[in-house]
Amino acid sequence: MADDFYGRAPYSRSARSSGSRSRSRPDRYVHPDGRTGTADEERPDSSPWHWLLWVPIVIPLMPVLYNDMNPRFLGLPFYYWSQLAFAGLASLVITVVHLATKDR
Amino acid sequence: MPSFADNQTQFWIFAFVFGVVTIMGFAAGRWRRPASIHTLEEWGLGGRAFGNWVTFFLLSGDVYTAYTFVAVPTLVYGLGAAGFFPAPFLVIVYPMLFVVLSRFWSVCHVHGFVTPAEFVRARFGSRGLGALVAVLGITATMPYIAVQLIGIEAVFTVMGLPGGWPLTAAFVVLALYTFNSGLRAPALISIVKDALVVWTVLAAFIIVSSNANGWDGVFRVAEARFASTPRTDDGLLLDGHDQLSYVTLALGSAVALFLYPHTLTGVLAARNRGVLRRNLAALPLYTLTLGVLMLLGFAAIFSGIEPVGGDRNTVVPLWFNSAFPEWCAGLAFAAIGVGAMVPAAIMSIAAANLFTRNIYREYIRPDASEAEETTVSKIASLTVKFGAVLVILLLNTQFAVDLQLIGGVVIMQTLPAVAIGLYTSWLHRWALIAGIGAGLVAGLAMLYQIPQVGGPDGATVIREHFGGSAWPLANLGLDTESSIYVGVVALAVNLLVAAVLTPVLRGIDRNGGADRTRPRDYTADEGDPTVRRMSELVDGGTDTEGREHPLLVPRQTRYTPATTYRRR
Numbered sequence: 001m002a003d004d005f006y007g008r009a010p011y012s013r014s015a016r017s018s019g020s021r022s023r024s025r026p027d028r029y030v031h032p033d034g035r036t037g038t039a040d041e042e043r044p045d046s047s048p049w050h051w052l053l054w055v056p057i058v059i060p061l062m063p064v065l066y067n068d069m070n071p072r073f074l075g076l077p078f079y080y081w082s083q084l085a086f087a088g089l090a091s092l093v094i095t096v097v098h099l100a101t102k103d104r
Numbered sequence: 105m106p107s108f109a110d111n112q113t114q115f116w117i118f119a120f121v122f123g124v125v126t127i128m129g130f131a132a133g134r135w136r137r138p139a140s141i142h143t144l145e146e147w148g149l150g151g152r153a154f155g156n157w158v159t160f161f162l163l164s165g166d167v168y169t170a171y172t173f174v175a176v177p178t179l180v181y182g183l184g185a186a187g188f189f190p191a192p193f194l195v196i197v198y199p200m201l202f203v204v205l206s207r208f209w210s211v212c213h214v215h216g217f218v219t220p221a222e223f224v225r226a227r228f229g230s231r232g233l234g235a236l237v238a239v240l241g242i243t244a245t246m247p248y249i250a251v252q253l254i255g256i257e258a259v260f261t262v263m264g265l266p267g268g269w270p271l272t273a274a275f276v277v278l279a280l281y282t283f284n285s286g287l288r289a290p291a292l293i294s295i296v297k298d299a300l301v302v303w304t305v306l307a308a309f310i311i312v313s314s315n316a317n318g319w320d321g322v323f324r325v326a327e328a329r330f331a332s333t334p335r336t337d338d339g340l341l342l343d344g345h346d347q348l349s350y351v352t353l354a355l356g357s358a359v360a361l362f363l364y365p366h367t368l369t370g371v372l373a374a375r376n377r378g379v380l381r382r383n384l385a386a387l388p389l390y391t392l393t394l395g396v397l398m399l400l401g402f403a404a405i406f407s408g409i410e411p412v413g414g415d416r417n418t419v420v421p422l423w424f425n426s427a428f429p430e431w432c433a434g435l436a437f438a439a440i441g442v443g444a445m446v447p448a449a450i451m452s453i454a455a456a457n458l459f460t461r462n463i464y465r466e467y468i469r470p471d472a473s474e475a476e477e478t479t480v481s482k483i484a485s486l487t488v489k490f491g492a493v494l495v496i497l498l499l500n501t502q503f504a505v506d507l508q509l510i511g512g513v514v515i516m517q518t519l520p521a522v523a524i525g526l527y528t529s530w531l532h533r534w535a536l537i538a539g540i541g542a543g544l545v546a547g548l549a550m551l552y553q554i555p556q557v558g559g560p561d562g563a564t565v566i567r568e569h570f571g572g573s574a575w576p577l578a579n580l581g582l583d584t585e586s587s588i589y590v591g592v593v594a595l596a597v598n599l600l601v602a603a604v605l606t607p608v609l610r611g612i613d614r615n616g617g618a619d620r621t622r623p624r625d626y627t628a629d630e631g632d633p634t635v636r637r638m639s640e641l642v643d644g645g646t647d648t649e650g651r652e653h654p655l656l657v658p659r660q661t662r663y664t665p666a667t668t669y670r671r672r
Contacts (some may be wrong), residue, residue: 045206045627053199056388060192061355063347067185069340075319076399079341083191084395090195090388094202098381 049100056090106412106425108264114425115263117434118441121300122274125293125442129281132288142475144218147286147482148457149373152213158291159374159383162450164390165294166370167194167361168301170255170444171248173397178416180401181409183338184330186346188398189353194391197358202384204362206377207526207626213372213635214625219454220368221462224521229617230533231466236540237518238462241365242488244515245455247507248364249492252444252451254417254501259437261412262421272493274441275448279489282449283482287373290449297446300439304424305393307436311427312403319399322406329405345585349574352589360512360591363522365454366447376630403427448489456484506570513547513573513591520602526626529619535605543598550575550590 059065066082073081108115136151145152154162172190179187208223217223221241225234256274257267281289312322323340330338337343342350361367374380397420404423412418424436460481465472472480495504517540520531556571558564565571574587628635 045203050203053202056199057196060195061351063342063350067342067347072320074313075317075321075323077323077340079185080188080395080399083188083195084392086192086195087388087391087395090198091385094199094381094385094388097202098385102378102381 047097047101049097052093052097056086056093059089060086106262106264106422111263111425111430113430114434114437115265117431118259118263118437121296121435121438122277122441125296125445126277126281128292128296129278129289130284132281132292133285135285135288135292142478144457144460144474144477144481145216147478148218148453149369150287150291152373153375154291154373154379155375156379156382159370159379160386161294161298162287162291162370162373163367163383163387165290165297165443165446166366166450167387168390168394168443169252169447170440171251172394173301173440173443174255174258174417174420175251176394177398177401177404177420180398181404181419182401182416184326184340184402185342186337186350187401189350190357191391191395191398192351193354193357193361194394195388196354197361198384198388200358201362202381204523204526205371205380205384208368209371209374209377209380210628210635211526211621211625213630214628215621217461218372219458219461220363220365220518220522221458223621224518224525225462225466226620227525227529228521228531228533228536229619230537233521233533233537233617234462235466236537237521238458240514240518240540241458242455244511245365245451246488246491247495247504247511248366249448249451249455249488250495250504251508252448253492253496254504255444256441257496257501258415258417259421259440261415261418262425263437268497271496274445275489275493278445278449279452279486282452282485282489286482287369287450287453290446290453291373293442293449294446297439297442300435300442301393304436304439305396307428307432308400308403308424309396312399312406322399322402325406326402345587348577348586348588352592353573356516356589356591356595357512359519359523359595360516363515363518364451365458366451369450369454369457378629448492452485452488453481455488456481459484509570509573510548510551513551513594514544516591516595517543517547517598519595520599529621530606531602532606532609532613533617534609534613535602538605539598539600539602542601543594546597547590547594550579550593553579554590 060083066079068079069077071078136153150158176187176190181187208220211217211223215223215226217226219238219241221234221238224237225231253271253275257271260267260270312319315321317324327340330340337346371380374383400420400423404419407423407426409419409422409426412422421437421440424433428436460477464480465477469476492504495507520539521536524531551573552569554572554575555565555569556567558566573590575590575593576587577584625634
């Protein structure tokens with residue numbers, strides 16, 4: 001059935017090479033419902049921490065905030081150095097969110 | 105015109121680096137060599153086993169291309185603030201990707217997908233939609249490869265070489281080692297590329313900072329230059345009505361970057377979700393190197409650089425040649441040259457995989473073996489690269505730039521199927537196809553209406569159609585000078601059509617397509633029994649020390665989707 005759907009299912013390779021016998025061989029990962037899979041069924045990948053990611057998305061999209069010559073830094077107008085600084089901001093926020101959500 | 109005789113040191117440095125890279129490209133085929141490289145996952149995804157560092161180099165090599173290094177500072181040179189949009193674009197893209205890409209990685213690893221179109225095919229149960237996404241991907245990628253050649257061409261022009269045969273020779277070499285080594289070649293070479301780029305950027309930053317007035321003087325001269333031009337759209341800051349196009353261009357470019365098949369190829373080669381997420385945290389910092397290169401547009405104004413023969417892409421290489429010692433300029437040229445090789449290789453591999461998996465195996469040879477798939481992909485990647493060379497040599501470079509402009513709008517239309525599809529399969533397959541059609545028609549119609557303006561006052565019409573991507577809102581009858589990025593409007597049309605048609609089609613066609621993915625496929629990680637691992641394919645279910653890995657499923661019991669989830 002799966003093979004009908006894919007034309008040739010990407011995972012049917014080993015089944016073909018090792019014969020169909022092996023396919024029906026029971027294995028220790030079979031679930032009661034007949035599917036193979038992990039013990040913890042669905043790990044949610046949403047987290048309140050993800051809201052923090054909006055900060056480095058929204059701020060760079062608001063030129064009114066940084067469309068200014070001053071203050072300068074190393075001789076660079078604010079418009080230029082602030083947009084480069086946003087890269088550091090994004091890096092920081094993503095790192096924080098990654099560490100906070102890593103263990104799920 | 106620059107003459108070759110004056111630039112011999114630069115040329116030999118360039119040629120030396122090129123030779124080293126070529127040797128590495130061929131040697132890459134032996135790097136962590138599996139039992140057989142004749143599978144598409146080995147050739148086209150490097151065995152899906154790249155760790156933190158290699159993934160970083162691969163993705164940075166992919167995103168920050170030679171064309172970016174040459175064309176973006178040129179924009180800043182000509183326009184000032186409005187040309188700086190890649191900075192916000194390459195900041196906002198990473199937080200966006202952080203959430204989305206992990207899901208994409210997981211579902212592709214569970215099912216063994218090599219391309220985004222294969223995911224769409226399984227998610228919406230429509231091979232037509234999958235093929236459409238594949239065709240759009242190939243269409244958008246080919247001109248992107250061609251514009252990489254423009255980066256090398258600019259360097260050759262500045263070194264006083266002719267455009268034809270050196271360009272062809274460079275690409276023949278590239279084509280051969282990609283053919284031989286697959287994704288391993290650009291992955292290994294991108295380490296050299298990044299070293300050269302960082303060296304060049306640091307040198308440039310120090311040189312400009314240490315002139316008499318530092319960056320302050322540079323900006324003063326640039327401000328005076330922009331004030332002296334009759335153009336109104338240039339300057340060190342954005343005009344009020346430039347802001348909309350600035351923001352939409354940044355947003356649209358970010359969306360497009362995620363959807364380009366070559367970005368996703370780099371992503372799929374990562375070993376696990378953690379590698380991916382750590383890289384997305386680190387990659388924004390690479391935007392700093394691009395930022396410094398963009399600022400060189402101002403440095404070029406300061407140094408009074410005039411482009412060779414009116415070709416503005418030569419501005420940055422010319423500045424390197426004037427500001428750096430000869431050997432250092434040679435290294436900078438090599439950075440651009442290698443910077444074209446890496447993404448061109450990844451792009452051609454991505455396009456070739458799309459062709460093989462979604463067109464060849466789907467419609468031409470459903471029974472193709474692993475080895476046959478790999479051969480087809482190799483040949484397709486050669487074809488794509490030579491197509492790009494022919495476009496540049498026989499047609500003209502402007503044509504490639506136009507196509508790339510259209511390509512960005514085209515690839516954005518796959519967002520509802522690929523990105524939204526990662527979260528929901530609610531959208532109906534035919535509504536998605538109709539949405540893509542409507543978005544493409546709207547996008548092309550708008551691009552057709554945009555003339556290219558230029559000349560000293562920035563208002564003379566040079567060409568009437570396909571001259572840019574900023575569509576004036578005045579076309580809608582609004583009384584404003586603001587313009588908006590075409591891709592964003594076309595995408596809105598696409599989403600609207602898809603959302604409106606979905607409930608209608610659900611009423612008619614209750615079954616829709618069968619969704620072959622399951623919710624937990626989107627959160628699977630390395631080590632989960634459902635995730636296909638290369639060690640499993642290579643070592644037959646044992647870990648590196650030969651023990652049977654407790655978490656690895658024997659090959660034959662690998663997850664096969666037995667249950668079909670019907671949508672609602």
